[in-house]
Amino acid sequence: MYFIPVLPLSRRWRGRWHRVSLLLASFLLLVCQPIHAHGYIVRSIPEDRAVLERSPVRVQYWFSEDLEPEFSSITVRDQAGNVVATGGVSLDELSLMEARLPTNLPEGAYINELRVAFASDGHVIVESRVFFVGEAVGGVAGLAASDQAVALEVIWRAVVLASLTLLLGVFALYNLVLLPAWGSDTFAAGHLPPRVMNRLNWIVIAALITAFGGNLLALLQQTMVFFGADAGRVLSEGLWQVVRIGTRFGDTWNIRMLLLALVAALHGASLYLRQNQPETVRAFWAANAWVMALCVGTLSVASHAAGSLLMPWVAVLSDWLHVLAVGFWTGGVAALALVLPVALRPYSGETRRLALVAALNRFSLIAAAGVGVVVATGIYSASNWVQSPDDLGTTYGGALAVKLLLVGLLLVVGALHFAALRPKWYARVSSVMERIGGFVPSLRIEALLVLGVLGAAALLSATPVPKPDFESPPAPSATQTAGDYTVATTITPGGTGVNTYDTVVLRDGEPVDGLPVHLRMANPERDLRGDWHVAENIEDGVYVASGTEIDRTGRWLTLIDVGEGEATQRFVFEWEITAEAAVIETRAPTWFNLLALLGMIAAIGYALSPLGRRFYRMLDLSPVSVTVAVGALLVTVVVVVVGIAAAENVAQQYELTVNPPPQIVNEVPPDQESLERGERLLEAECAGWGSGTDWDELIRRLPRLRDEELYAYTQAGWRTLSPCSDALSASERWDVVNFVRAQEAR
């Protein structure tokens, strides 16, 4: 391990600091790891093992991220195994999977088989959920998604991660360590001896071949999982092309392959031109370091960090920085282990030590920064995903333990090397080093441990984490009977945001199709109403509509008109919409999240401090320049803060102007009885209402009028419409208002 600098004695204090950092890093690595989790269900209707009084209209499952519609499906079976419904991903919402059910399912158990393909990383899980109609049935249970990793996926992830890490590490090592430490103008092509350049070239070529092979294996395995097919069928029928072109996994796969092809082309150019234009070799190696930094970013784009409920952009950036730091650190260690034996071959004794220390002095600074970033980003990722200490007792926890064990061994070997390089400590570890066989064999052991750690990381990333429990109330549902009809309606999920309004209309217990059914949402406390929806009649008496009217919690009404004209029957359902009912789309940061974020920023600051110092030295720090710069910064901050505050204030004022809170609230639900009372009262107590030009004008204006205005008109009159009788009580006036409102054209 070389992230502890080999320091001069005069910097002993810095040596102590780095040793403390090593201990701290070791500890933190033991308690946190970055996680590439599978997605999971954040809301389900009905809940697993829910016992329902009557048959639901549909089953719906919301996931923490988008799904691949072509490869995701839901099958609902009864307890005899017969398929009663099938469904898939909602066209309007890619994180929602749903299936519509036949009405009046007989009492019994129903099993929802979910086959879910997550878009970001292509992971496919199969699980089943159960619900009961009537009473719970014993012996029927759902099947949880497997928490085991797929072996072939672990293999390709290990191969891809190791090869990309090694490529990034070798390019970074050349530019930041080997060239400054050992570079010489004597060697025109790459400024390093030919034997070293040859070894570096072979490392790059081998890693590139491995990376291409790993990516091809990834596409093969992903296609096998998506289609449930074996490798022969995937290849013979060209199914891999479907995945490559038609999925998000394929998109990121294409970009990664393109970047690898660019790296291969640039490296090929460096090999081709090394004789005739040797000065270009260094340039190609410098360029490839940037391309590889971008290439490892494709892993983060395709990770679950992108589907994080907590600040996804920060999660993606954290993941990318983590992989970059791993590349600089472990990729650098591996590359160094492969290069050192060749580079140091001509030397022995003190000369060999000086050559080695020259490289390690450079590398230790970079690796120390890398370890800091790895730890800080790991903590942030852990704070993002780990929800409970119990998670460590799962299969995922086991995979984590394997990785931690290997990381621990890696640190031990690194500590041995550190001691062996220090003359005053060598005596203490000499017997161990001699038993290993010397410095070069122990370097190989360390490189193998690096590979082991990367393999364990691949196992972790392929192992689903235990999903957090989301407790949500059931979707609001109610049934009413009036006139000839029995109407049952359900709002799913029943929180703020997009909701589906399912209505079942029965007459004499039988579903009725072909009726005009209109539906409207209203919020009396704000005197607001949505537009009328024409509910679409699917079949079996089911009428569906959807809308986004519910934009905040509180009391809401659903007005449903069944039938047309005189035969219209009004139903009113009252709901209390709670915040818990909304589908979870984002998560507010906790204090631990924010502290972890601060730690990440500090680690990045430490890693970039050499660049910062260089930039600082370039600055003009004359009093005039500093005053102008600070003044400009302050003015900018003030302008931005004032601008944000002003914009928020304007938005609030606009909302209050457009939708001021009513002075009086209509507390009378506009149900059938209220409408009938209102009609009678209007005829008897409100002279001039019900006909005439001004009445027609009033009805025409209804979409723009609030209930409180209509209430005021019943008191004071409007144009030629006289005030209603003073004898009317408040609730009777609201009956009149409700009747007038019911005349509004749909």
Place this chain on the structure above:
Amino acid sequence: MFPTILAHGALGAFDEIIFLGVGVVFLVMMGISWLRSRNMKPEFDDPGIPAKVTTTEQQPDRFKLE
């Protein structure tokens, strides 16, 4: 509207622009880095250039590899 390829973060379709922007920035840096290295004068054996990391003779940060 163009089809979504990489966007699935908090910013919706703007993810795409930012991802592509990052890609362009890195590729531009690649080009600049190539040109800068390509035009760099010999420097390693110039005794006038001080070492960037201060070291002692026992712990050098430069060693001319033969």
